Amino acid sequence: MIWNEEFETLPREALEALQLKRLKNLVERVYAAVPYYRKKMEEAGVRPGDIRELKDLRRLPFTTKEDLRLNYPFGLFAVPFEKVVRIHASSGTTGKPTVVGYTKSDIDSWAELMARTLSCGGAHKGDIVHNAYGYGLFTGGLGAHYGAERLGAAVIPISGGNSKRQIMIMQDFGSTVLMCTPSYALNLADVMKDMNVDPKTLKLRVGLFGAEPWSEKMREEIEKRLNISAIDIFGLSEVMGPGVASECIEEKHGLHVFEDFFIPEIINPETGEPLPPGERGELVFTTLTKEAFPVIRYRTKDLSRLIPEPCRCGRTFYRMERITGRTDDMLIIRGVNVFPSQIEHVLMSIEGVEPHYQIIVDREGALDIVEVQVEVSEEIFSDEVKVLETLARRIEREIKDLLGISCKIKLVEPKTIQRSEGKAKRVIDNRKL
Amino acid sequence: MKVEQISIFLENKSGRLAEVAAVLAGAGINIRALSLADTTDFGILRLIVNDTGKAKQILKDNGFTVGRTEVIAVEVPDRPGGLAHILGVMKDQGINVEYMYAFVQRSGGNAVIIFRFDEIEKAIAALQKAGVVILKGEEVYAL
Ligand SMILES: [Zn+2]
Numbered sequence: 001m002i003w004n005e006e007f008e009t010l011p012r013e014a015l016e017a018l019q020l021k022r023l024k025n026l027v028e029r030v031y032a033a034v035p036y037y038r039k040k041m042e043e044a045g046v047r048p049g050d051i052r053e054l055k056d057l058r059r060l061p062f063t064t065k066e067d068l069r070l071n072y073p074f075g076l077f078a079v080p081f082e083k084v085v086r087i088h089a090s091s092g093t094t095g096k097p098t099v100v101g102y103t104k105s106d107i108d109s110w111a112e113l114m115a116r117t118l119s120c121g122g123a124h125k126g127d128i129v130h131n132a133y134g135y136g137l138f139t140g141g142l143g144a145h146y147g148a149e150r151l152g153a154a155v156i157p158i159s160g161g162n163s164k165r166q167i168m169i170m171q172d173f174g175s176t177v178l179m180c181t182p183s184y185a186l187n188l189a190d191v192m193k194d195m196n197v198d199p200k201t202l203k204l205r206v207g208l209f210g211a212e213p214w215s216e217k218m219r220e221e222i223e224k225r226l227n228i229s230a231i232d233i234f235g236l237s238e239v240m241g242p243g244v245a246s247e248c249i250e251e252k253h254g255l256h257v258f259e260d261f262f263i264p265e266i267i268n269p270e271t272g273e274p275l276p277p278g279e280r281g282e283l284v285f286t287t288l289t290k291e292a293f294p295v296i297r298y299r300t301k302d303l304s305r306l307i308p309e310p311c312r313c314g315r316t317f318y319r320m321e322r323i324t325g326r327t328d329d330m331l332i333i334r335g336v337n338v339f340p341s342q343i344e345h346v347l348m349s350i351e352g353v354e355p356h357y358q359i360i361v362d363r364e365g366a367l368d369i370v371e372v373q374v375e376v377s378e379e380i381f382s383d384e385v386k387v388l389e390t391l392a393r394r395i396e397r398e399i400k401d402l403l404g405i406s407c408k409i410k411l412v413e414p415k416t417i418q419r420s421e422g423k424a425k426r427v428i429d430n431r432k433l
Numbered sequence: 434m435k436v437e438q439i440s441i442f443l444e445n446k447s448g449r450l451a452e453v454a455a456v457l458a459g460a461g462i463n464i465r466a467l468s469l470a471d472t473t474d475f476g477i478l479r480l481i482v483n484d485t486g487k488a489k490q491i492l493k494d495n496g497f498t499v500g501r502t503e504v505i506a507v508e509v510p511d512r513p514g515g516l517a518h519i520l521g522v523m524k525d526q527g528i529n530v531e532y533m534y535a536f537v538q539r540s541g542g543n544a545v546i547i548f549r550f551d552e553i554e555k556a557i558a559a560l561q562k563a564g565v566v567i568l569k570g571e572e573v574y575a576l
Contacts, residue, residue, distance in 0.1 A: 376442045376475075376498050383440035383479055383502045383549065384531055385470050411475050413444050414498050 003119035003151070004112070007260045008315045015316060018260055020054050022288035027051050027060070030294055033078040036071055037063075037296065057263065057286065058274050062297045065098065068238065073099040079292050089137040090237040097137070100237050101292035107146065109289055113243030113258055114147020120256060120315075121208045121231035122249035123177045125152030128203075130175035132166060132184060133211065135159040139241025140211050144179045147243065153177065160184065163191040170202050178207040182214040182222060182230075186355060189225035190415075199227040206249070208233045210242055213302075213323045215341050217348030219252075221355050232322050238298055239285045245320055254307040254319025261289055264320060265297070266306055269327045280305040282327055283320065301327045303339075331361060331427065333368045333405050340426045343372060346398045352379030353395070358417045363431040370407035372399070375414045434557050435503040436547070436573045437485040442498040443469075443476040453478060453492065460491045465576055466547055468534035479534070481506075481547065483574045503553055506536065506573045508543040508566035516546070522563045528556050538576040540568065545576070 002008050010018070028048045030037045041047065044061045051057070068076065073096075077084065085104050089097035102110065123129065129148040133140030141159055148155040156173060158166055160180070166188060169175070178185065185207055192199060204226060210233040222230045234255050235242035244262055245255035257264045262285050266275045269282040283300045287293075303326065307319040325339035332338070340359055347353050354375045362369045374395065382388055392409040399407055443449045450469070457464060457480075466481040482488045485501065492499045509515045523530060529551040536545035545568065550556040560567055 378498055378500065381440070381442050381498045381500045383438070383477060383500055385472060385477060388442075388475070388477070389472065411442070411444075413442060413449075413496070415496055416444065 001119050001124060002314060003116040008116065008256075008258075008317065010260065010316055012316060015259060016054055019263055019288060022260075023054065023057065023263065023286070024048070024051050026286070026288055026294055027296070029291075030078055030296060034076055036067070036075060040067075054263075057265070057297070060286075060296050062272065062284065062299050063295050064299050065238075065301075068098050069096065072096050074101070076295075077101050077292055078294055079103055084292050086142075088139045088142075088237055088241065090139070091137075098238060100139075100241075103291040106289075106291055106293075109261065110143060110240055110243055111146040111150040113240065113261060114143055115150035116147075116258060117233050117243050117246040118147055118151045118153070118177070118208065120246040120248045120313075121177075121233065122206045122229065123148075123151060123153060123208070127151075127153040127176045128174055129153045129155045129177045129179060130158060130166070130170060130173075130204075131155055132158055132160055132178065132180035132188075133242075139235070139237045140181075143235070143241035143243060144208075148177075148179075163188055164195065167192055167195060167197055170204065171197065174203040176203050176205050178204055178226070178228065180207070180209065181211045182209040182218055183212060185209055185222045185226060185230070186218070189222070192226075199225065202227075204228050206231060208246070210234055213325065213341060215344050215348070216322075217345060218355055221348065234320070234323070236300060236302075238293075238295055239287055239300075240290070244285065247322075248311060248313040248315060250313040251311055254311075254321055256311070256313075256315045256317040256319050257306075259317045262287055264306060264318065266304065267299075269301075269303075277306045277308040277318065280321075280324075283323075303327060331359070331429065333361065333370055336403065336405050338403055338405060342403055343399060344426075346395065346402055347372075347374060350391075350395060350398070352377055354414070356414075356417045357426070359427045361427070361429045361431055368431065370405060371410050372407050373410045373412045373417060375417060376411045377414065434505060434567050434569065435553065436481060436506045436568070436570045438502050438504045438547070438549075439480050439482065439485055439489050439492070440500045440502060441478040441480070441492060442500075443471075443478055445471060445474060445476060450476075450478065452495075453497070456491055456495050456497075457482065457488060460487060462488045462491070465538070465574065466534065466536045466545075468532070468547075470532065479532075479547075481536075481573060485574075502549065504547050504549045505553065505557060505560075506568040507546050507548060507560065508540050508568060509546050511539075511543055515544070518563070519546075519560070519565055522559050522565070523550070523556065526555065526559045528552050528559065536573075536576065540572070540576060545573070 084101040086102040135141030233246045235244040245257040265284040266281040283302045283304045356375045360371045463483045531549040
């Protein structure tokens with residue numbers, strides 16, 4: 001069901017008129033209120049009055065994580081501090097976190113966006129939403145929570161961790177919608193298996209998964225093992241949190257970007273040039289309505305492409321293809337660009353191979369050495385050495401065929417690869433470059 | 434005629450074998466025979482125990498990947514040429530021995546050897562025809 005028929009099905013022309021109006025207003029607000037943005041615009045030789053059409057967006061400078069870091073913690077807030085009602089932060093991999101703020105109106109928009117997301121994924125009033133996204137500084141928990149309340153569903157604010165208790169509550173409370181990271185969904189499936197809980201006896205119907213990249217194969221795995229429909233949702237705290245884009249249950253192909261709130265662009269990550277719809281590159285967002293923490297052309301480092309073709313669900317918003325990698329977790333191995341998702345794809349195309357793997361990169365002399373650790377499931381295990389060795393060689397060959405790199409497959413015992421209750425750590429790069 | 438064997442996937446990390454032994458001992462399971470096949474990366478531990486079902490479950494509960502295979506246990510006369518005779522029968526029939534290992538206990542003065550064949554039914558028939566003594570499962574678990 002479409003939560004907000006009026007906006008989500010706007011004809012393209014009306015949508016673009018609305019975007020332009022909001023964009024002009026955004027640039028004026030930011031220029032007036034944030035010295036740092038004003039300075040960047042002046043350096044780029046652009047003033048608010050120069051934004052006359054939507055395509056003038058490309059005249060504005062990009063915003064990067066580095067800009068956010070330089071203004072830690074509140075330097076890019078665009079409203080007087082007494083208007084800020086909420087602060088979130090995302091853990092930085094190095095040093096200080098990225099801090100974002102929300103006004104009352106921002107929180108209200110966010111609830112609207114997450115209600116749309118839930119609705120897009122097939123949830124509705126009367127559902128019991130099992131919200132296993134972490135509550136706290138992370139935007140996932142509270143973002144999903146407010147959206148579920150706005151939708152009129154009953155939220156179980158269970159947060160992450162303690163999987164056995166989560167499953168007991170699913171059984172006893174009759175949770176119908178699951179929200180968590182996709183790797184945590186697989187962790188729940190593992191624990192259910194250990195507890196001898198048959199997912200068919202649960203009331204779960206749909207899961208909305210995000211906050212980390214995952215693959216089509218992983219979706220199949222989750223859908224099969226949890227007996228649900230799995231939906232990919234997207235967001236990032238710098239732009240809003242969850243609620244930036246969502247797949248519709250009708251197509252499950254590409255995530256509708258809520259374009260009345262955000263303008264997506266795809267750029268060439270090396271040159272910064274905007275690419276035409278359909279081409280693959282780095283995803284960039286401009287927030288149109290955010291008050292406390294607006295961003296202009298924020299570079300996400302996520303790789304995607306826009307799908308401009310109409311969708312049968314009736315939403316007119318462009319879809320973005322599921323994230324296929326990040327510009328910065330792209331591994332360069334012996335000069336070849338490799339994304340962990342490509343290796344995952346190979347593994348999951350082999351019957352019985354567990355989606356639990358880890359890629360370890362080392363450097364011996366001048367040579368990059370790649371080891372992929374794969375857990376041995378009961379399905380692929382054999383009492384004969386040659387069967388397991390043949391399997392390992394087959395995976396090596398398929399990775400070589402697809403990616404053009406040689407790697408070594410190491411078979412490991414189940415559950416030796418760290419099962420995160422949050423984001424899965426897929427790559428360990430030990431190279432000192 | 435067949436004997437059930439369990440196999441366990443082990444990474445080549447120190448202490449894993451000891452853990453398997455401890456888990457089984459804790460459940461009161463006796464190991465009747467064992468063999469470890471290892472490569473540089475991993476090992477496969479094969480066991481004949483007195484209670485296969487219970488052993489498999491307890492190991493699974495402790496996070497090991499466990500398989501179950503059928504093998505046969507053959508009495509090998511304790512004299513020169515005893516083993517050569519058995520292997521000769523297999524060769525003549527074109528049956529592959531995937532692996533074999535010896536039992537610790539003897540059966541009435543004879544050695545007992547566990548064989549894993551690619552074609553188990555064919556192997557049983559050939560051995561019986563050649564007059565080789567094949568032990569029953571219950572006999573083996575109780576040795
Ligand atoms: Zn759609």
